[in-house]
Amino acid sequence: MNIDLQPNIDKELIPILDEVADPEIPVLTVLDLGVIREAIMKDGKVLIKLTPTYSGCPAMDVIGDDLKAAFKKNKMEAEVELVLSPAWTTDWMSENGKRKMEEYGIAAPLDETADKEALLGNKRIVKCTNCGSTNTKLVSQFGSTACKALFQCEDCQEPFDYFKCLK
Amino acid sequence: MKNQDLYNYILGIADNSLILGQRLGELCGHGPNLETDIALTNIALDLFGQTRSYYQYAARIAGDGKTEDDVAMLRVERDYKNVLLVEQPNTHFGHVIARQYLFDVFHLLLMTELQNSKDETLAAVARKGIKEVSYHQRFSGDWLKRLGDGTEESRTKMQEAIDHFWPYTAELFDTTESDQKMIKSGIGVDVSLLKESYYKEVTETLEEATLDVPENPYFKKGGKQGIHTEHMGFLLTELQYMQRTYPNMSW
Numbered sequence: 001m002n003i004d005l006q007p008n009i010d011k012e013l014i015p016i017l018d019e020v021a022d023p024e025i026p027v028l029t030v031l032d033l034g035v036i037r038e039a040i041m042k043d044g045k046v047l048i049k050l051t052p053t054y055s056g057c058p059a060m061d062v063i064g065d066d067l068k069a070a071f072k073k074n075k076m077e078a079e080v081e082l083v084l085s086p087a088w089t090t091d092w093m094s095e096n097g098k099r100k101m102e103e104y105g106i107a108a109p110l111d112e113t114a115d116k117e118a119l120l121g122n123k124r125i126v127k128c129t130n131c132g133s134t135n136t137k138l139v140s141q142f143g144s145t146a147c148k149a150l151f152q153c154e155d156c157q158e159p160f161d162y163f164k165c166l167k
Numbered sequence: 168m169k170n171q172d173l174y175n176y177i178l179g180i181a182d183n184s185l186i187l188g189q190r191l192g193e194l195c196g197h198g199p200n201l202e203t204d205i206a207l208t209n210i211a212l213d214l215f216g217q218t219r220s221y222y223q224y225a226a227r228i229a230g231d232g233k234t235e236d237d238v239a240m241l242r243v244e245r246d247y248k249n250v251l252l253v254e255q256p257n258t259h260f261g262h263v264i265a266r267q268y269l270f271d272v273f274h275l276l277l278m279t280e281l282q283n284s285k286d287e288t289l290a291a292v293a294r295k296g297i298k299e300v301s302y303h304q305r306f307s308g309d310w311l312k313r314l315g316d317g318t319e320e321s322r323t324k325m326q327e328a329i330d331h332f333w334p335y336t337a338e339l340f341d342t343t344e345s346d347q348k349m350i351k352s353g354i355g356v357d358v359s360l361l362k363e364s365y366y367k368e369v370t371e372t373l374e375e376a377t378l379d380v381p382e383n384p385y386f387k388k389g390g391k392q393g394i395h396t397e398h399m400g401f402l403l404t405e406l407q408y409m410q411r412t413y414p415n416m417s418w
């Protein structure tokens with residue numbers, strides 16, 4: 001990963017940030033998602049830079065409010081600023097986050113080339129979150145939220161979401 | 168306002184996304200099947216997300232405490248600068264797909280160029296939106312081919328829809344006075360230069376869909392100047408209802 005894309009997060013804030021979950025995929029924290037680009041203490045306030053996954057992601061407003069609430073609980077005041085650049089990519093999701101996501105039943109994003117093959121329906125490579133088979137087919141490029149596509153396993157018949165690669 | 172041209176330029180882009188998003192939102196719960204219904208509203212959501220970023224920026228430029236909601240919801244019809252194409256009604260699924268595809272191809276070309284804008288905010292919104300828009304084009308293009316190269320009835324309806332929307336495509340490549348100033352300063356995209364790539368891409372897809380490329384010598388324009396079709400007033404009435412009835416309401 002490009003060094004200057006590493007988020008700038010004060011160590012002592014990490015335990016609090018780690019309490020804030022994505023409202024749509026509650027097993028993931030905002031740190032797992034990689035949407036916190038900066039979290040620093042300045043003049044007694046916590047300043048947070050948050051980047052959206054997708055432009056219209058309705059979870060962002062909720063995450064902003066949840067962050068403020070989590071710091072308030074710890075007697076701190078937080079300010080949240082939404083930043084668009086550099087644009088979020090699925091590469092910023094932590095490995096631990098991807099693992100938790102799969103356990104939760106959502107297939108984690110493949111790399112960019114593999115993702116394209118999968119979403120064009122050219123190759124069967126997305127792994128079923130229920131039985132692990134890659135004999136899966138694309139049902140729709142759009143799933144239950146903007147960041148996901150809908151797949152179905154041809155072996156165990158389980159329908160499941162796939163988190164699309166964004167880069 | 169200090170930066171009227173930049174403000175106008177932003178609205179020229181943002182209003183297309185708002186109005187098309189509103190049209191797609193009308194289909195929520197009315198799609199031909201569940202997956203398509205979800206896809207169309209997902210596309211609407213992407214468009215609203217992009218347009219929020221533009222309006223937040225436009226509101227900052229406008230100053231005097233204006234917010235994104237003021238810009239989005241409280242203008243009169245003549246102040247909306249979207250192209251006529253995006254305000255046309257849904258009519259039937261073939262129309263939804265034709266309108267979407269004819270806009271998506273343009274939108275992707277525009278975003279690709281806007282990434283290089285000298286204006287950092289516009290470049291960032293474009294970079295954020297480009298992958299989303301490429302998903303939109305893949306969706307509408309796939310349906311266009313499926314329906315065009317489908318049954319006799321689906322082909323007939325798809326051809327009728329393409330013929331219907333074709334006269335609205337030329338306006339996409341017009342530039343206003345503000346656009347021209349923004350192009351000169353390296354902020355705006357010269358959309359007139361996108362015309363050739365646009366018609367090439369569209370023609371290829373129509374051929375793949377076994378559809379005829381319309382030959383239409385006359386085109387319908389006006390939206391970019393704020394002169395809209397009769398459908399726009401009805402659309403705005405619904406779009407603005409909550410803000411007009413309960414001013415300053417928030418969710």
Ligand SMILES: [Zn+2]
Nearest residue numbers: 128131153156
């Ligand atoms: Zn399976």
